[in-house]
Amino acid sequence: MEKEKKKVKRKLRINYKGILFLIILLVVLFFAIKGILNMRVKNIVVENAKYLTDNEIIDLSGISNYSKIISVDILKIKDNLIKTGYVEEANIKLSLSGKVTISVKESKPLFVNMITGNVVLANSKEVKNSNKYIGLPTLINYVTEDGVYKELIKGLNKIDDEIIRSISEIEYNPDIKNEVVYDEYRFLLRMNDGNDVYINTPNIRKLNEYLKIYEKIGNNGTLYLDSNSSNYIYEKGK
Numbered sequence: 483m484e485k486e487k488k489k490v491k492r493k494l495r496i497n498y499k500g501i502l503f504l505i506i507l508l509v510v511l512f513f514a515i516k517g518i519l520n521m522r523v524k525n526i527v528v529e530n531a532k533y534l535t536d537n538e539i540i541d542l543s544g545i546s547n548y549s550k551i552i553s554v555d556i557l558k559i560k561d562n563l564i565k566t567g568y569v570e571e572a573n574i575k576l577s578l579s580g581k582v583t584i585s586v587k588e589s590k591p592l593f594v595n596m597i598t599g600n601v602v603l604a605n606s607k608e609v610k611n612s613n614k615y616i617g618l619p620t621l622i623n624y625v626t627e628d629g630v631y632k633e634l635i636k637g638l639n640k641i642d643d644e645i646i647r648s649i650s651e652i653e654y655n656p657d658i659k660n661e662v663v664y665d666e667y668r669f670l671l672r673m674n675d676g677n678d679v680y681i682n683t684p685n686i687r688k689l690n691e692y693l694k695i696y697e698k699i700g701n702n703g704t705l706y707l708d709s710n711s712s713n714y715i716y717e718k719g720k
Contacts (some may be wrong), residue, residue, distance in 0.1 A: 521551040524580030533588050534568060534614060542566050543584060551576060559584070567607035568614075591615040592638045593652055596622050604639040606632065619649035619671070626654070630667055630683070637686035645689050650674050657708075668708050676701040676719075682708040 526547060528536040540546075544562045545554060556574045563569040563586065571587040590604040600608035601615055625631040638646060651672040657665035671679040671689075675696065681689060688707040695714060699705065702719040709715070 521578070521580055522548045523551060523554065523582055524548075525582070527581065527583045529583060529585040531586055531588065533591055538614065539563070539569075539584060539586060542568060543572075545582060545584075551578075551580060554582065567603060567605065567609045570605060590639055590643075591618055592635060592646065593649075594618050594620045596620050597624060602635060604635065606635055617647040619646065619652050621652045621654075623654050627666060630654070633667060633683040634669065634686075637683045640687055641689050645692055648674050648692070655680070665708065673701075678704045680704070680706045680708045685710065688714070 523545065524547070526540055526545065528539045531539050534542075542563055543559045545559055554576060556576070559574050560572045563572040563584075568588060569586050570589050573585040575583040575585075577583075589607065592602050592604060594600070594611055595602050595608065598608060599611055601611045601618065602608055602621070625634065634652075649671050653670040653672070655668055655670040656663055657668045665682055667682040667684060669681055669683075671681060673679060673692075677696070677699070679689075679692070685707055695705065695716075699716045699718075704717045704719070706715040706717075
């Protein structure tokens with residue numbers, strides 16, 4: 483006689499604690515994600531701005547307070563800043579506290595081009611002269627050779643800001659005698675102190691010594707720094 487098989491019924495045990503934990507976890511994640519998506523920019527900090535104000539940098543970046551953090555596009559902010567010409571490099575950092583940090587490297591302002599009315603920067607770009615930069619010299623005439631103009635920009639970028647702001651006018655003044663060009667890279671600088679300075683782009687670094695030279699020569703004369711010699715020539719004015 484065959485033994486009857488007994489059917490064993492197993493009861494399904496429900497892990498209520500595990501389900502409760504999972505529900506709580508999902509709720510926490512939901513509100514955490516919702517909080518991040520709704521988080522706003524609370525503070526914008528600008529670092530290393532030297533020529534422009536913090537507010538000007540922020541305006542150029544296109545970002546504003548109370549924008550949603552999730553909508554902040556770092557690449558777009560960098561592009562906004564660099565394409566203006568004022569900024570050469572930009573680094574943007576975000577924090578979950580709502581703080582945005584914009585670190586910039588600005589392009590140095592060199593002079594005002596009287597012909598265009600624009601400010602010429604060290605990156606050779608020209609920007610509108612909207613009183614962002616004060617005390618810059620003015621290039622009063624046209625530089626006929628493009629290569630000479632580029633060398634002027636390149637050279638002035640190596641000059642201290644204090645020296646640049648001691649220049650009132652820059653005049654392209656090549657050394658020409660009897661229709662022979664001896665120095666096409668020469669400029670005449672009219673200083674705020676009353677001196678005139680002849681300089682050429684190969685020797686333009688000598689301008690960084692101007693304040694020391696001025697202590698010896700005074701004002702109202704003509705200083706020649708366009709020679710390759712380490713010495714300078716100074717003619718006292720009448």
